[in-house]
Amino acid sequence: MADTVVGANPDPHASGDDPNRRDFIHIAAGVAAVGLVGGLAWPLINQMNPAGDTLALASIEFDLSKVVEGQQVVVKWRGKPLFVRYRTAKEIAAAIKDDHSDLRDPATDESRHKPGKAQFLILIGTCTHLGCVPTFGGGDYGGWFCPCHGSVYDTSGRIRKGPAPLNLAVPDYSFLSDSKVKVG
Amino acid sequence: MSGHSTYEPKSGFERWLDSRLPIIRFANDTIVTFPTPKNLNYWWTFGGILSLMLGMQIVTGIVLAMHYVPSADGAFNSVQRIMRDVNYGWLIRNLHANGASMFFLAVYMHMFRNLYYGSYKAPREVLWILGCVIYLLMIGTAFFGYVLPWGQMSFHGAVVITNLIGAIPVIGPSVTTWLWGGFAVDNATLNRFFSLHYLLPFMIAGVVGLHIWALHVPGNNNPTGVNVKSAEDTVSFHPYYTVKDGFAISVFLIMYAVFVFFMPDALGDAANYVQANPLVTPQHIVPEWYLLPFYAILRAVPNKLMGVILMFGAIATLFVLPWLDTSKVRSLRYRPTARLYYGIFFLTCIVLGFCGAHSPDDPVIPAISGPQLLDANLNSFVWLSRIAALYYFAYFWVITPLLGLTETPLPVPESISSPVLSHPASAPVGAVASPEKRG
Numbered sequence: 001m002a003d004t005v006v007g008a009n010p011d012p013h014a015s016g017d018d019p020n021r022r023d024f025i026h027i028a029a030g031v032a033a034v035g036l037v038g039g040l041a042w043p044l045i046n047q048m049n050p051a052g053d054t055l056a057l058a059s060i061e062f063d064l065s066k067v068v069e070g071q072q073v074v075v076k077w078r079g080k081p082l083f084v085r086y087r088t089a090k091e092i093a094a095a096i097k098d099d100h101s102d103l104r105d106p107a108t109d110e111s112r113h114k115p116g117k118a119q120f121l122i123l124i125g126t127c128t129h130l131g132c133v134p135t136f137g138g139g140d141y142g143g144w145f146c147p148c149h150g151s152v153y154d155t156s157g158r159i160r161k162g163p164a165p166l167n168l169a170v171p172d173y174s175f176l177s178d179s180k181v182k183v184g
Numbered sequence: 185m186s187g188h189s190t191y192e193p194k195s196g197f198e199r200w201l202d203s204r205l206p207i208i209r210f211a212n213d214t215i216v217t218f219p220t221p222k223n224l225n226y227w228w229t230f231g232g233i234l235s236l237m238l239g240m241q242i243v244t245g246i247v248l249a250m251h252y253v254p255s256a257d258g259a260f261n262s263v264q265r266i267m268r269d270v271n272y273g274w275l276i277r278n279l280h281a282n283g284a285s286m287f288f289l290a291v292y293m294h295m296f297r298n299l300y301y302g303s304y305k306a307p308r309e310v311l312w313i314l315g316c317v318i319y320l321l322m323i324g325t326a327f328f329g330y331v332l333p334w335g336q337m338s339f340h341g342a343v344v345i346t347n348l349i350g351a352i353p354v355i356g357p358s359v360t361t362w363l364w365g366g367f368a369v370d371n372a373t374l375n376r377f378f379s380l381h382y383l384l385p386f387m388i389a390g391v392v393g394l395h396i397w398a399l400h401v402p403g404n405n406n407p408t409g410v411n412v413k414s415a416e417d418t419v420s421f422h423p424y425y426t427v428k429d430g431f432a433i434s435v436f437l438i439m440y441a442v443f444v445f446f447m448p449d450a451l452g453d454a455a456n457y458v459q460a461n462p463l464v465t466p467q468h469i470v471p472e473w474y475l476l477p478f479y480a481i482l483r484a485v486p487n488k489l490m491g492v493i494l495m496f497g498a499i500a501t502l503f504v505l506p507w508l509d510t511s512k513v514r515s516l517r518y519r520p521t522a523r524l525y526y527g528i529f530f531l532t533c534i535v536l537g538f539c540g541a542h543s544p545d546d547p548v549i550p551a552i553s554g555p556q557l558l559d560a561n562l563n564s565f566v567w568l569s570r571i572a573a574l575y576y577f578a579y580f581w582v583i584t585p586l587l588g589l590t591e592t593p594l595p596v597p598e599s600i601s602s603p604v605l606s607h608p609a610s611a612p613v614g615a616v617a618s619p620e621k622r623g
């Protein structure tokens with residue numbers, strides 16, 4: 001009796017190991033499911049990245065004539081403090097003198113300001129260790145001192161002592177005119 | 185120990201329900217007739233206390249969320265409004281904020297109990313790992329919750345902790361930006377932390393369900409560490425342990441109430457009463473007391489990435505502990521040498537907490553200037569943290585594996601009952617031999 005039934009439930013692997021139509025449906029359904037889950041997962045992950053309006057607020061303009069020599073102005077940029085410092089000749093000289101001393105994150109003072117604008121040092125004011133805001137005037141190098149874990153930066157914002165791995169970051173900025181900069 | 189069910193439906197409705205959803209049978213088997221070792225001491229009451237605290241945090245938290253405003257502009261003021269204007273808001277918030285501390289206090293007691301009595305060893309490894317998962321979720325929940333009042337310590341605590349992720353090479357900075365939802369900790373960060381703070385407790389509740397499930401397969405460990413051998417070794421959970429847990433919970437609640445009503449700010453930081461200001465960092469950033477030991481480990485290492493790795497490693501180590509311990513004897517009651525190292529380990533955790541609360545460069549013993557060793561003064565909290573952190577890791581990775589192979593434990597009793605029953609003389613004078621036959 002059983003051998004006379006035709007096509008009722010054929011053995012899927014009767015003809016060797018070649019994938020048949022049922023295997024194909026399983027594979028296709030699996031691939032579609034993975035694609036669907038992945039396609040849904042990406043929006044759910046990416047929604048946490050900065051939103052359009054956050055990115056739109058990402059650049060500011062600043063008038064440097066508001067800063068006098070020896071002064072530091074702190075502006076909020078991208079939610080972080082931005083140090084705009086009008087350096088004295090003495091500070092610049094001290095920074096250049098240390099260009100080739102034993103630096104953790106080697107950089108010349110020249111590379112940390114725009115050409116011909118050595119007096120204006122613009123830095124992101126968050127410690128490269130864990131993001132605290134360093135205060136100016138502390139530490140042994142005449143620059144910044146981070147109160148959280150004791151990192152010390154020099155007058156060029158380079159890391160000299162303490163746990164921070166990198167120099168204070170220089171943001172992307174350009175001079176729109178002699179006294180006006182655009183940051184970001 | 186899971187044994188067969190002894191539940192017998194008493195009414196027609198119970199019989200009807202039992203054949204459709206045996207939920208009364210389940211409750212009966214887990215919290216009424218569950219056979220429990222009869223020698224459990226008060227260190228075994230923290231499980232009940234923790235369940236209560238989880239419930240307390242969820243209930244008070246849901247109520248607080250009805251009044252809290254999760255935005256960078258509104259958060260700080262809404263918390264002040266809860267404290268001043270919302271009816272009983274002061275009570276609910278103090279219960280919630282101090283409840284977190286009490287929750288951690290209880291979980292640490294629970295964990296040290298486990299370490300002492302070897303409850304993490306076979307066959308309870310999965311139970312222990314689920315407990316470690318709960319602990320990790322608790323840390324996450326507590327961290328997110330601490331950010332919500334949007335005070336100075338909330339904000340800069342969030343800055344420091346999220347910056348830890350930045351230590352990961354290559355992908356660190358973009359992951360940090362992704363976490364922040366911007367270029368710094370800001371409104372987007374606060375909103376998502378609020379969402380996660382609301383979510384995680386329910387995940388904890390889910391894992392607690394698995395934790396209790398995993399407990400009810402092998403049953404409770406006990407102070408002797410010896411397996412239950414017969415029904416003689418156990419008593420039913422109710423009324424014996426419902427009453428014992430109930431008493432412990434009452435005592436615990438009294439201590440909790442002392443904090444809530446008489447010193448609600450004792451465990452907090454005054455800097456959190458200043459609204460978050462991204463441009464000024466408080467002089468001294470510290471986490472809440474229950475995370476200080478890990479913070480001390482983080483700061484003990486001069487390299488940022490290594491500090492982060494060791495801090496997470498301190499918790500990750502707990503997960504593999506069941507396979508680091510080579511001793512066949514569970515309870516430290518019969519391992520005098522291990523008991524000594526355990527005592528030092530307990531003190532080490534306290535010392536690490538103490539180090540985490542101080543500036544790394546402060547002298548441990550004031551008015552003495554110690555010698556300079558490498559990058560710091562020997563008489564400073566940074567060196568004390570290093571020594572303590574070294575012992576923390578050595579305890580798990582060196583002492584625990586080696587001690588199990590080298591020490592000679594004391595004789596372990598045959599069963600839970602035998603030390604008591606094999607000494608007829610130990611029955612107190614005047615005790616009735618068969619109290620049930622009295623009168």
